[in-house]
Amino acid sequence: MAKVVYTVGDDVSTDVIYPGRYMATVLATETPQYAFVDDVEFSARLNGGKVPKGSVLVAGKNFGCGSSREQAVSCLKGWEFTIVAASFARIFLQNAINLGLHVVSAPDIEASEGDDLEIAKQEVVNKTTGKSFTVQPLPRSFQAIIDAGGLIPYTRKRVLEAAGKA
């Protein structure tokens, strides 16, 4: 069970998740401080240690549209968020899989801040409202990367295979 700490609507862009003016910051240890930084209230809660790790962020359709900046994923991963969205934009979703950010696609998801969600492989149950929502499986092309624990370990394995060392 995890608590919803933040909800956003449709078409939330990577400029909103991680504004361009912080793009010179690239290290995954440094990007989390700028997650949703233009939402002053939420940013203060996050950086003030008031949001427990492993909390849930609920979004509408096309979450992460726009730029390919990977900081938009690494900043959320740093807080160990689970993102439950009605749908994701392509590059954001691929970056999330590559970096191991927990993303769940549930097309009809309805949840408010403070709700408790139980997230399983095939459905998300909103324990607060009693409603359940079907999870749309991720594209199967992602499975090998997920199984390896992300794209870096997966690529490492492939590099070693190519060098005849695996």
Place this chain on the structure above:
Amino acid sequence: MGMTVVEKILAHASGREEVSAGEVLEPAVDLAMSHENAALVINRFLAVFEGTGLEPKVWDPAKIAIIFDHRVPAESPKTAGNQKKVREFVAQHGITRFHDIRGDEGGICHQILPENGYVRPGAVVVGTDSHTTSHGALNSFSFGIGATEMASVWSLGVALNVEVPGTIRVNVNGRFLEGVGPKDLILHLIGKLTAKGANFRVIEFHGETIRSMPTSGRLTVCNMTVEAGATSGVIPGDEETIRYLREVAGVKDDIELVHPDSDAPYEQRIDIDVSTLVPQIACPHTVDNVKPVDAVLGTKIHQVVIGSCTNGRLDDIAAAAQILKGKKVARGTRMLVFPASGRIFQEALDKGYVADLMKAGAVVMNSGCGPCLGVHEGALGDGEVALSTTNRNFKGRMGNPRGEVYLCSPEVAAASALTGEITDPRKGA
């Protein structure tokens, strides 16, 4: 079953006779492009080799391009440090397609690639920039990826786990009205499709309007397909593709164009007649919030921006110069122009466009991404409104979440700079 343009390119790059939408492939990459975010790619690339006992080595330095454009010259010691790190890496690994901060060969990655002949018909191009979609204008399959995925490409030379996208066919016919052009077409299409209407799919463009459009306009159109969520835009190769590659890009070797089969499968077909299309404006804060110019006429603007990978080419600057020549930018409105490359800047100088713009009151800035992504220069003040030929109007995009950005064509931007409010270029200023 026939194949679309992108299916043909992916089949060839994967050593297959035939592929269809939904299959998962590992196509060989012909060109891997990054900008300043190469600094992050380098971190991730080195992480791949950690603990392997192998020396980190890129698969093919000749197929990597790195262009500094997002923050040029550096706005901070942090950016300067990232750029320095990339320069050292480039030298160490023998990467030759490196475009540093220079007035002769520098510029925005999505102009540097085409004008130097780095993109060829049939190529698979990946870039750590979402507007890599632009290069479909030269009949390639080009798409944006993240930094970690680029590290994987640098290591292996293939794009891992690419699912063949379905294709939307857009047929565009009719002749543009005076003062209406490629930007209005793509804004109109994005409004129609919405910001997610083409997610995970490719948009393939056909029709007489596309056939008679120069490559500069095709780059504008393909550039913004990502704003409808598309993996890429693509244009079947034709005489104009060859003209551009030979005359502008100086390509000497063989060019093989890729066309779709007559029975290629399309998931959706859209017909657009541009003969009645009026100037289009994308209103704050989403690119699909598109309205005809009439709906927002008279909106007061504080900053006009002409440039970017979308509309910073010579045709765009010429259109603006023609409207501004001998006139003055309205007091209370500042106008910023940034040519897409050093080469375009020099051509604009030679043709007198730079003088026309400066005499009218515009500030002509060095080539680069400039104010488009609000990192570096041209930020908005609280409550200020920008009218811009760039590609995104997301909240905070131009450096301030309390500012607003409207997107438009160079003609609308120039006509509006004269009045200080959103103006229809067809009604004259």
